Amino acid sequence: MDAVIALLPGDGIGPEVTAEARKALDAVAGRFGHAFEFRPYLIGGAALDAQGLPLPRETLKGCGDCDAVLFGAVGGPRWDKEAPDKRPERGLLSLRKALGLYANLRPATLLKPLREACPLKDALLEASSFDASPTFDMLILRELTGGIYFGSRGRKDDGRSAYDTESYSYREIERLLRVAFDAAAGRRGKLCVVDKANVLESSRLWREVAKDLEPGYPGVKLDFMYVDNCAMQLLRAPGQFDVIATSNLFGDILSDEASALTGSIGMLPSASLGEESLKGLGRMGLYEPIHGSAPDIAGQDKANPLGAILSAAMLLRYSLGLAEEAAAVESAVLRVLEEGYRSVDLATFATPHPRRAGTRKMGNLIAGRISRPAGD
Ligand code: IPM
Numbered sequence: 001m002d003a004v005i006a007l008l009p010g011d012g013i014g015p016e017v018t019a020e021a022r023k024a025l026d027a028v029a030g031r032f033g034h035a036f037e038f039r040p041y042l043i044g045g046a047a048l049d050a051q052g053l054p055l056p057r058e059t060l061k062g063c064g065d066c067d068a069v070l071f072g073a074v075g076g077p078r079w080d081k082e083a084p085d086k087r088p089e090r091g092l093l094s095l096r097k098a099l100g101l102y103a104n105l106r107p108a109t110l111l112k113p114l115r116e117a118c119p120l121k122d123a124l125l126e127a128s129s130f131d132a133s134p135t136f137d138m139l140i141l142r143e144l145t146g147g148i149y150f151g152s153r154g155r156k157d158d159g160r161s162a163y164d165t166e167s168y169s170y171r172e173i174e175r176l177l178r179v180a181f182d183a184a185a186g187r188r189g190k191l192c193v194v195d196k197a198n199v200l201e202s203s204r205l206w207r208e209v210a211k212d213l214e215p216g217y218p219g220v221k222l223d224f225m226y227v228d229n230c231a232m233q234l235l236r237a238p239g240q241f242d243v244i245a246t247s248n249l250f251g252d253i254l255s256d257e258a259s260a261l262t263g264s265i266g267m268l269p270s271a272s273l274g275e276e277s278l279k280g281l282g283r284m285g286l287y288e289p290i291h292g293s294a295p296d297i298a299g300q301d302k303a304n305p306l307g308a309i310l311s312a313a314m315l316l317r318y319s320l321g322l323a324e325e326a327a328a329v330e331s332a333v334l335r336v337l338e339e340g341y342r343s344v345d346l347a348t349f350a351t352p353h354p355r356r357a358g359t360r361k362m363g364n365l366i367a368g369r370i371s372r373p374a375g376d
């Protein structure tokens with residue numbers, strides 16, 4: 001297959017981790033006989049510095065012309081004083097919105113070799129686990145182009161009062177929940193809608209929509225949970241969750257929390273999909289690790305590239321329809337962890353002795369396992 005992938009490294013550790021994700025994709029291309037063309041574009045602070053805008057027109061157009069977008073991270077203290085519409089983060093938010101990527105898939109799975117890196121006791125993991133082993137495997141589905149991120153906001157009273165608005169339409173909720181029901185039907189059949197329906201009117205609408213859709217998915221068991229309770233349940237019984245569907249802001253917060261249970265925020269990948277990408281193969285999507293730009297460790301070969309590499313696996317699966325190739329990337333990641341290699345963020349917990357590896361070495365090892373799955 002021929003595919004064109006837009007490469008948006010961004011700021012901080014973004015360029016380092018996307019370089020390793022690209023190596024993994026190049027290894028896939030070599031082993032399976034595909035041709036992937038990468039087209040680099042500026043975004044975030046890097047784009048601000050070069051062109052004065054966090055999302056240059058050329059970047060947006062370039063992404064629209066590609067089959068998928070591989071994204072690193074944006075932001076950093078250097079740009080903290082920029083006006084709100086010139087912050088690096090605005091580049092990412094505008095890109096998600098412009099490409100119509102409303103469904104953000106954030107799988108949080110505890111990989112066996114990383115058991116020690118999960119802060120929970122065995123008993124807590126086992127009690128809620130779907131297979132009685134100390135593990136969990138959940139998919140957080142975050143609404144990505146609506147809610148308080150995009151509602152009206154501003155200042156009043158001479159700037160001494162500020163407001164942000166959480167607003168959702170039936171249609172916005174419905175299209176996200178359809179993805180969630182479908183995902184649950186293909187997994188363990190459990191969907192938990194997380195909200196604050198005891199306080200927020202928009203949350204009550206989420207519940208109405210979920211109940212309207214429920215009869216269409218007889219294989220899925222629907223539950224509701226308040227977000228404060230969910231934040232607590234994640235820490236005491238994460239195995240109870242299969243698919244969590246929630247709003248933009250709640251999903252942002254809960255996915256960071258869940259990532260800490262997988263060992264490190266550096267582990268979590270994500271896929272952001274729009275209408276068409278869900279209907280068939282080979283459609284547009286944006287793929288990014290959920291972590292930020294980590295300016296404190298940028299350029300030191302310390303970043304964990306696994307979230308970015310696993311995002312590349314999601315790109316293969318959801319935008320290019322290459323399921324076998326995606327699985328090859330995921331099993332290469334697992335294998336390198338099983339062999340004891342650990343990036344800096346994970347090394348503290350590994351027993352008995354981690355084989356410490358920097359960003360580039362982790363990426364090289366994984367690309368090597370993709371190219372030569374039998375090992376040598
Ligand atoms: C994320 C990030 C972004 C978000 C920031 C960088 C705007 O935290 O992808 O989780 O809040 O969506």
Ligand code: MG
Pocket residue numbers: 252253256290
């Ligand atoms: Mg976040």
